[in-house]
Amino acid sequence: MELRGYGVADDITQVIGNTPMVRLSRLTAGLEGSIFAKLEYLNPGFSKKDRIGLQMIQEAEESRQLQPGQTVVELTSGNTGTGLTIVCAVKGHPFIAVMSKGNSLERARMMKALGAEVVLVDQAPGSPHGQVSGEDLALVEKEARRISVERKAFRADQFVLKGNLHAHEKTGEEIWRQTDGQVDVYLDFVGSGGTFAGCALTLKRKNPGIRCYVVEPAAAAYLAGKEIAKSNHRIQGGGYSMDLPLLDRSLVTDYLQVSDEESMRGARDLARLEGIFAGFSSGANVAAALNLLRTREKGTNIALTINDSGLKYLSTDLFESL
Numbered sequence: 001m002e003l004r005g006y007g008v009a010d011d012i013t014q015v016i017g018n019t020p021m022v023r024l025s026r027l028t029a030g031l032e033g034s035i036f037a038k039l040e041y042l043n044p045g046f047s048k049k050d051r052i053g054l055q056m057i058q059e060a061e062e063s064r065q066l067q068p069g070q071t072v073v074e075l076t077s078g079n080t081g082t083g084l085t086i087v088c089a090v091k092g093h094p095f096i097a098v099m100s101k102g103n104s105l106e107r108a109r110m111m112k113a114l115g116a117e118v119v120l121v122d123q124a125p126g127s128p129h130g131q132v133s134g135e136d137l138a139l140v141e142k143e144a145r146r147i148s149v150e151r152k153a154f155r156a157d158q159f160v161l162k163g164n165l166h167a168h169e170k171t172g173e174e175i176w177r178q179t180d181g182q183v184d185v186y187l188d189f190v191g192s193g194g195t196f197a198g199c200a201l202t203l204k205r206k207n208p209g210i211r212c213y214v215v216e217p218a219a220a221a222y223l224a225g226k227e228i229a230k231s232n233h234r235i236q237g238g239g240y241s242m243d244l245p246l247l248d249r250s251l252v253t254d255y256l257q258v259s260d261e262e263s264m265r266g267a268r269d270l271a272r273l274e275g276i277f278a279g280f281s282s283g284a285n286v287a288a289a290l291n292l293l294r295t296r297e298k299g300t301n302i303a304l305t306i307n308d309s310g311l312k313y314l315s316t317d318l319f320e321s322l
Contacts, residue, residue: 047308053083056163078107131232168198184300191238193247224255277310
């Protein structure tokens with residue numbers, strides 16, 4: 001049921017999804033082609049991860065893997081945790097978010113305000129604050145597993161559960177409908193890989209000729225098979241230098257790399273030129289799309305997601321120079 005923009009929803013979960021799409025005409029001025037940006041930061045939890053929080057819990061309840069009132073646990077950089085907090089609050093499940101201390105403070109505070117129990121895990125030795133590596137994530141994973149066993153909780157594992165992919169198959173349907181099928185290219189900075197996998201699967205069903213690009217940090221392009229120069233980077237929410245079970249590599253046209261600086265500039269330009277206040281990974285998506293329009297994808301229509309709100313990064317230096 002599509003309720004965004006009209007009608008009265010029975011609860012907050014019914015306004016997840018069906019986000020608007022905007023052509024980034026100012027950022028692309030002077031370039032051949034267009035960028036269509038899907039504004040996922042306008043979901044209730046201010047990120048695209050609300051979609052997977054809802055889908056994973058619904059599927060777990062329907063399959064009876066998740067019992068009424070049972071506790072739910074998941075590791076998060078903050079966005080999946082926020083989505084799960086919202087959904088679990090409505091559906092009557094206590095939720096425990098397990099997060100690295102390297103992630104921005106705003107997200108932990110938001111989850112607590114929404115009723116989650118938040119467990120913060122120390123980073124690996126030598127990991128700078130604000131730069132979460134795969135090693136840091138492994139420590140969070142270990143703690144999430146321990147808590148799941150101890151509390152007899154359901155693990156809403158975003159890296160494994162197909163609900164993640166299924167949620168973003170719907171995102172892909174929305175992209176196709178909103179652009180009237182005028183999409184040549186789709187790209188995404190990958191975290192769990194669910195957004196890329198779901199959207200690419202749907203879009204390629206519609207048109208097998210659509211080219212789909214994975215975006216990674218320049219210094220940690222693990223999926224591209226490049227040497228890891230630096231496992232720590234500043235693009236929070238992805239680039240963990242690890243295998244992703246949900247990512248079907250047959251859907252990938254190529255792998256693109258974006259530096260920390262390009263990601264930050266992309267987010268700042270989104271705010272300054274387009275009035276879209278978003279975070280690091282959204283900046284990475286925009287930077288990668290602009291690079292494509294300047295090179296091998298001149299004159300094409302590129303679709304991407306604006307993954308989360310810049311409000312979640314005010315404790316970082318992402319917008320200090322504006």
